[in-house]
Amino acid sequence: MGMEKSYEIKDDQNIELLKQLHILTRDGKLNQDSRRKLKQIYHLVNFIQPIITKYHDRSFTLVDHGAGKSYLGFILFDLIVKNTLGSIIGVEINEDLVNKSQLLMERFNFNNMQFISQEIAKSSEIISKADIVTALHACDTATDDAMSFAFEKNADWIVLVPCCQAEIYRGLKTIKPSQASNHWVELYRHGIHSREFGSHLTNVLRCLKLESLGYKVTVTELVGWEHSMKNELIIAENIKQKNTKSYDRMKKIISDLGLEKLQFRFL
Numbered sequence: 001m002g003m004e005k006s007y008e009i010k011d012d013q014n015i016e017l018l019k020q021l022h023i024l025t026r027d028g029k030l031n032q033d034s035r036r037k038l039k040q041i042y043h044l045v046n047f048i049q050p051i052i053t054k055y056h057d058r059s060f061t062l063v064d065h066g067a068g069k070s071y072l073g074f075i076l077f078d079l080i081v082k083n084t085l086g087s088i089i090g091v092e093i094n095e096d097l098v099n100k101s102q103l104l105m106e107r108f109n110f111n112n113m114q115f116i117s118q119e120i121a122k123s124s125e126i127i128s129k130a131d132i133v134t135a136l137h138a139c140d141t142a143t144d145d146a147m148s149f150a151f152e153k154n155a156d157w158i159v160l161v162p163c164c165q166a167e168i169y170r171g172l173k174t175i176k177p178s179q180a181s182n183h184w185v186e187l188y189r190h191g192i193h194s195r196e197f198g199s200h201l202t203n204v205l206r207c208l209k210l211e212s213l214g215y216k217v218t219v220t221e222l223v224g225w226e227h228s229m230k231n232e233l234i235i236a237e238n239i240k241q242k243n244t245k246s247y248d249r250m251k252k253i254i255s256d257l258g259l260e261k262l263q264f265r266f267l
């Protein structure tokens with residue numbers, strides 16, 4: 001019996017792949033959660049497609065850090081990368097997820113895909129080359145590890161959708177508001193404000209770090225707020241122009257806020 005395709009699914013999308021990824025139910029239906037997930041992935045694919053197009057007939061390696069079930073990698077591969085000279089490597093700490101992705105990759109003969117069970121921070125030893133680095137909702141500082149990896153590989157493009165961020169929040173919490181030397185402490189004196197401000201500040205410092213290391217940064221929204229609270233999309237292109245002003249500002253923000261203990265992360 002023919003399945004009625006949802007209007008949200010792209011025409012050239014492999015339906016069986018979506019079923020195997022449990023985005024579609026066995027009878028081809030899309031539930032609320034999967035619809036949200038698929039919308040996010042498609043939106044991200046739309047941002048990544050023009051980047052991949054730049055490689056024309058050249059080979060390239062896209063490394064997806066904190067790949068999870070590799071929704072992004074599989075959908076990107078199926079819709080775009082399989083028709084190019086590119087390959088995708090998914091890095092994921094959870095071995096079980098890596099094994100499942102491996103099986104799926106073999107089932108669909110996606111030969112230019114590879115999955116590695118490894119911490120992002122150590123993956124640089126195994127992966128020799130990365131032209132495009134992605135990290136979608138990689139937990140907490142895993143996004144920073146993905147950035148360090150990309151810098152080490154001198155990646156052309158870095159695409160990040162950061163997740164929960166607690167490191168700066170914890171750093172801010174160690175400074176007693178009564179001891180803070182300036183009025184900016186009011187930005188994060190209350191618990192909910194320090195979480196939000198910590199998260200915002202983390203991404204601001206990440207952008208400054210990207211610029212200071214030679215990347216041009218675009219920050220935009222992945223999907224509307226109604227869909228996800230973690231929807232900041234950071235796209236960085238390696239234009240190889242180190243920005244000293246960004247570096248100086250990053251340094252000043254860190255010292256003004258008394259976060260020197262965390263400067264190893266950014267400076």
Ligand SMILES: C[S@@+](CC[C@H](N)C(=O)[O-])C[C@H]1O[C@@H](n2cnc3c(N)ncnc32)[C@H](O)[C@@H]1O
Binds near residue numbers: 068071072091138145
């Ligand atoms: C919230 S999930 C996101 C998965 C996927 N990128 C997505 O958006 O569907 C985060 C994934 O990152 C993995 N992860 C977190 N920290 C990691 C690290 N340091 N190294 C490798 N994988 C990590 C987790 O095991 C988890 O599967």
